[in-house]
Amino acid sequence: MGVSVKEAMQIGGLVNCKVVAGEKGLHRTIDYITVMEVPDVIRWLKGNDLLLTSLYPIKDDPEAIGKLVQQLHDVGSSALAIKTERYVKQIPEVIIEAGNRLGFPIIxxxxxxxxxxxxxxxxxxxLNKSDLGKEQLEKFFQWITELAMGGKxxxxxxxxVQQMTENIITVGSxxxxxxxxxxxxxxSPLTRAQKNELRIAKRSIRMDRVLDDQITPCIVTPLLLNDELYGDVTCWQTKREFVERDFLVLDRTVLLMALEFLKVITRTDVEQTFKDDFLSEVLTGNVVDKAEIIEKGKMFNWxxxxxxxxxVIAYSNSAQPIVKHENEALWFQERKRKLLLKVNDIFRFDVQKAIITVRKExxxxxYHRELAAEAGMLPYTTDPNNGAIMDLAESARRQLSQEFEELSFTVGVGRFYQGLEGIHQGYKEAVKAIQLGKPISGKTGCVHYEDLGIFRVLGQVNDWKEMEELYSETIGKLVEYDxxxxxxxxxxxxxxxxxxxxxxETAEKLFVxxxxxxxxxxxxxxxxxxxVHDAEKRLLLHMGLKIDQILQSGNV
Known part of the structure; x- marks a missing residue:
């Protein structure tokens, strides 16, 4: 149970404060007290809030100041209390006017x-007013704890939770x-904006979502592990209006839900490690007994x-990360786990999934070529232009970039080969496409091995002594001269x-x-x-430039 604004003015520090506008709204009930620390605080309010502020977050934004009271009134807040002297000498007249017009108390x-x-x-x-509900809440918390510990x-x-809140509860994962x-x-699934809102809030917040094709008010509680959103618990207003204890119930319940999620995630991580170790033999070409490898693959339904x-997908922090993280290693580990989940979701068709593994970051x-062909995703035979393959790679890269804005992605694609040996060869080429594609050809995003041209040959050279000598005899002299x-x-x-x-044409490009x-x-x-007029000498110069690009890329 809350207190009215009028009652509140007789309690604690508010005794020494005064109502300067909106006296007609003193009957409004205060259920929550919030401090305004950010400009867009309105989105976090639950209704029946007393908002305390110095106006510092919006002191230089006349438009925001002018809209503040109306916005608070629209979301069902109770009153606005402004601390003067430090950042504003007096309460702006536009706030006084809006308070009187809307009957919204300004303190x-x-x-x-x-x-x-x-x-x-x-x-x-x-808290003293809600003592009657404390015993019931404690019994409920004890009950759900026993359910969780009992493996229910x-x-x-x-x-x-549905019995306690009398409303429908759903869990998103x-x-x-x-x-x-x-x-x-x-x-309706959470939108990207709603997910970001939950990540920032890190607590239960009110939202409007679609349930059975109807926009329905709800309370959404984020299920966070190491600051990563893995799911949500949503209480839908289907039977009765929300009260404060619903937030308490959801906040306590989500901790127990998180334990259930953590069990599954840990089990998935262990299984992924086994998969990575097993596929390492295939990717590196260290297959002794093909029949044995094929049989072992059935353990994972492969x-x-x-x-x-x-x-092959390479990822790294963008040049200017959106957010700084205190524990970069832990953050990156969580990113990798979420990346794997997203990649699994992208490379899926019908009931089949691609085989996903992690190797050296x-x-x-x-991607199952035959099933992909049946689904119309890829041609089964070789595609001369690699069009469908690169479209799929670019689609994956785009989806990942949208989901993980703080990371940059490059997708390398190898040529299509058959059998286990084909997996090894395709992997080698896809990695080489990433290593050489961006620094050498200037390509970003998605690179097919075939697009490397002459670098496909140069990239296979193991002994670079002769190559370096050729470079020194030609381009190396130019570098030194320059x-x-x-x-x-x-x-x-x-x-x-x-x-x-x-x-x-060259003179035109160089403006000389x-x-x-x-x-x-x-x-x-x-x-x-x-x-350059001698074909053999011109070829030496051209090769020297190519070698220079490889040396500059650091992939020798």
């Missing part, structure tokens, strides 16, 4: 009165092994006698080859005169001893 907090002077006495009074599982917990429970109700298209996807003379012969030569050896280009080409010939 001025004296400078010497702290927020705690107001909050503590009011909370004590409210999530359905039993939901049933108990982002863990495939732990499907959400909706009691034959059609529940049919390794079929043919697979290999995708890369996510490897073995450094010593502050010149740009390397850039000139690259552009020359990029423009099909056209002096005019054709005569300047002629002089630079003569200088290149003088420094390297290689003429």
């Amino acid at each position: 001025e907090i004296e400078d010497e009165v702290s927020y705690l002077d107001i909050m503590t006495p009011l909370m004590e009074l409210r 599982g999530i359905p039993a917990l939901i049933e108990a 982002e863990v495939p092994a732990l499907e959400g429970i909706s009691w034959r109700k059609v529940v 049919n390794l006698s079929k043919d697979y298209q290999v995708f 890369l996510i490897v996807v073995l 450094w010593s003379n502050n010149a740009s012969l390397m850039v000139t030569l690259r552009e020359y080859f990029a423009n099909n050896c056209s002096l005019a 005169h054709v005569n300047t280009m002629k002089y630079r080409m003569q200088k290149i010939e003088q420094v390297t001893g290689c003429s």
Whole structure:
């Protein structure tokens, strides 16, 4: 049970404060007390709130100040108490006017009165008023704890909470092994914005969601593990309106739900480790007995006698992460787990799933070529243009980028081969596409091994002694000359080859005169001893540039 604003003005620190507007609303009931620390605090309010603020978060935003009282009134808040002197000398007239017009109490907090002077006495009074419900709540908490410790599982917990709240309870899950429970109700999934809202709030908040095609008020409690959202517990207003104890019930229940989720996640992690270790032999080509490997694969419901298209996904922090994390290692571990869940969801068709494994911070996807062809996702035979394959890779990259904005992704694709040996070869090529694709060809996002061109050959070289000597005899001389003379012969030569050896087009791209280009080409010939008019020498220069790109990429 709450207290009226009028009663509150006779308690604790509010005794030394005064109502400066909206006296007609003194009958409003206060159930919650909130401090305004961020500009968009309105979204976190539950209704019947007393909002305490210095106006600091919006002091330089006249529009936000002008809308504040109306917004509080619209969400069913009780009163606004503003601390003056520190950031605002007096309560803005626009707030006074809105308070009187809406009958919404505006309270001025004296400078010497702290927020705690107001909050503590009011909370004590409210707790004393709710003593009659304490015993019932404690019995309920004991009951659900016994259910959880007794291994009754999530359905039993939901049933108990439904009895307590008298409303429908559903559980949403982002863990495939732990499907959400909706009691034959059609529940709209949380939107991306709603998920972000829950991650930020880290507590139960009011929302409007769709239940059985009807927009329904609800309380949504996030199920967080290491600050990652793995699910939600939602109480739908289907029978009675919400009261404060519903929030307490959900907050306590979600802790027990989290234990159930943690059991499943831990079991999934262990199973994933076994999968990773097993597939490591296949990916590295260390298969001694193919029949034995195929038989072992059946333990995970894999049919390794079929043919697979290999995708490899590399991920890393963006140059400027959206959020700084205190424990970067733990955060990245959780990101990896959520990534695996999302990748599993993306590479799924009908009842079949792709084989997903992790190797050296890369996510490897073995996509069943035959089943994908039957589903119309990929051609079974070789696709000359690799169009469908790259469309699928780009779709996956785009979905991952949207879900994990703080990470950047590159997808490498190998050529399609058959059998276990084909998995090994496709994996090698997909990794090479990632290693060489972005730094060498400048491609980002998705790279197919076939698009590497001559680098497919250079990337296979194991002994680089001859290559380095060729580089030193040609391009290495240009690099040294440019450094010593502050010149740009390397850039000139690259552009020359990029423009099909056209002096005019290269001059236009470099914004220089054709005569300047002629002089630079003569200088290149003088420094390297290689003429671009000699086919053999021109090839040496071209190869030298390619070797330079590989050396610069660090993939030797």
